[in-house]
């Protein structure tokens with residue numbers, strides 16, 4: 724059973740392991756420019772983490788005209804990935 728769908732730009736590829744999904748998002752997709760500070764960040768989980776961890780919710784909402792639901796959805800994604808994923812493995816695989 725595949726549980727994790729990529730979802731970037733309609734990509735419907737699915738993965739059994741969340742680690743595989745995050746590595747795929749960060750390595751197979753182009754980097755995206757942060758709408759708040761202009762930094763180039765890997766797409767998917769890392770892009771969400773960047774914008775929520777490095778910027779205030781207000782800055783994020785202003786830059787993306789995000790609804791409270793959109794913010795909450797991203798917070799849920801972060802929480803889910805961080806609960807389920809071995810982030811050390813992901814970083815090692817991306818750096819390796």
Ligand SMILES: [Zn+2]
Pocket residue numbers: 729730731734736747748751752
């Ligand atoms: Zn993808």
Ligand SMILES: [Zn+2]
Pocket residue numbers: 757758759760761762773774777778
């Ligand atoms: Zn930024």
